[in-house]
Amino acid sequence: MDKIIISPSKYVQGANALNSIGEYVKPLGQKALAIADDFVTGLVGEQVAQSFAASEGELLLEKFNGECSRVEIDRLIAIAEQNESEVIIGIGGGKTLDTAKAIAFYRNVPVVVVPTIASTDAPTSALAVIYTEDSEFSEYLMIPRNPNMVIMDSKIIAGAPVRLLISGMGDALSTYFEARANARSGGQTMAGGAPTRAAQALAKLCYETLIEDGLKAKIAAENGLTSPAVENIIEANTYLSGIGFESSGLAAAHAVHNGLTKLEECHHLFHGEKVAFGTLVHLVLENAPMEEIQEVLAFCKSVGLPTNLHMMGVKELNMDKLMEVAAASCAEGETIHNMPFEVTADSVFSAILTAHELGK
Structure with missing residues (x-):
């Protein structure tokens, strides 16, 4: 059996790392679709928008409705297609990140994962867990590549419960x-x-x-x-x-x-x-x-x-x-x-x- 190691292409960690997200994402695509729930949008939405404006990148920040389901993934894929998004960004907890991974996989574009908590080791993985609309486990989506980038803003994570x-x-x-x-x-x-x-x-x-x-x-x-x-x-x-x-x-x-x-x-x-x-x-x-x-x-x-x-x-x-x-x-x-x-x-x-x- 061959020995294999897999990992994200880039891992970034530091206090206020989100101030530079626009510059970090720029090499992956000019037009970005970011998804986050209402709480996370209130927490970091303005910071992310300002970073993209400073780097002259295009950002569409779309609300994530809370469940990594086929229905939600398909809804966001349609938005990504309409916007001709070149890179997908997930900001928040595990279900937001998995949804971003799934969108990027089906759109065949890069994905950037931005956890706002450090509660599991899932952000770096080539895996998404899909649930039903009723929040019951449905399936694992095995993705052939790990995220292109993981960004950990340690100041935000330290402020979480x-x-x-x-x-x-x-x-x-x-x-x-x-x-x-x-x-x-x-x-x-x-x-x-x-x-x-x-x-x-x-x-x-x-x-x-x-x-x-x-x-x-x-x-x-x-x-x-x-x-x-x-x-x-x-x-x-x-x-x-x-x-x-x-x-x-x-x-x-x-x-x-x-x-x-x-x-x-x-x-x-x-x-x-x-x-x-x-x-x-x-x-x-x-x-x-x-x-x-x-x-x-x-x-x-x-x-x-x-x-x-x-x-x-x-x-x-x-x-x-x-x-x-x-x-x-x-x-x-x-x-x-x-x-x-x-x-x-x-x-x-x-x-x-x-x-x-x-x-x-």
């Missing part, structure tokens, strides 16, 4: 351990090949950055401030984790996250909050050294990520429901089968209960 930044840390926490498991098993990554040493190194750096700077970043962000630690965590949550997961592979942690969606009590949690507990289950499943498990537990507790089922909203443990979670985690095609040993629902069930007790 801190829980979102912490959730991003939870998502990033799994990257190294899943990459390590995938390398041991020889599984194929989402990039379509074996992991490169570069991707594995980024995954490890992601974990080291979280341990070193996670708590410091949380404290600064609680005060709406940027700092070297905040900058490092934004990069870890987005770029290091993004390249790490896509080009090094997923394993048990994300599969357990998917299984936890079976528990109604966990529906209020963000993606990364569930992945953090999934990471603990992953480590128990592979019988990792207690020293490593204790380091992960200490990190989660320091930044406020859940370490047991009670913290996730499960008041009483229902063994039948937890077995459903374990079974769903082991469904055919799930990434848990990238672990370097056979995994069963029974072994996952045992690991969930053990992780819960260790994290209490």
Whole structure:
């Protein structure tokens, strides 16, 4: 199997980076269609418009209606065609960004992704998640190329609710351990090949950055401030984790996250909050050294990520429901089968209960 690493063509990060978005986008196309919801438009719309005016670029800022659905994608494609847009820009959260990726894919034009939060590692990926109009999962859109550019304005991200930044840390926490498991098993990554040493190194750096700077970043962000630690965590949550997961592979942690969606009590949690507990289950499943498990537990507790089922909203443990979670985690095609040993629902069930007790 060939080794493959994939990534955005350009990654830009810094306080007030949006002041220069017009200049950054200019080489990709003169006429841009940007999409953002009402809140994000109010937050950065004027700043983006002024940057494009200063760079003498043409900008059409269109409202995103909130759901990355086929209906919304088709509506915005029609606007892009009518405007003869040469580049698509998505500004906001995950669904806005995925919609921009989809429009650009179907229009065969460049896409620029501008997250206003650092809550997941999805912005850098060649993937969009499509939902129905009723917000139910519909399909994955696998895009043959990563975004042309990702722009992270750290001042805006530091001003977002801190829980979102912490959730991003939870998502990033799994990257190294899943990459390590995938390398041991020889599984194929989402990039379509074996992991490169570069991707594995980024995954490890992601974990080291979280341990070193996670708590410091949380404290600064609680005060709406940027700092070297905040900058490092934004990069870890987005770029290091993004390249790490896509080009090094997923394993048990994300599969357990998917299984936890079976528990109604966990529906209020963000993606990364569930992945953090999934990471603990992953480590128990592979019988990792207690020293490593204790380091992960200490990190989660320091930044406020859940370490047991009670913290996730499960008041009483229902063994039948937890077995459903374990079974769903082991469904055919799930990434848990990238672990370097056979995994069963029974072994996952045992690991969930053990992780819960260790994290209490």
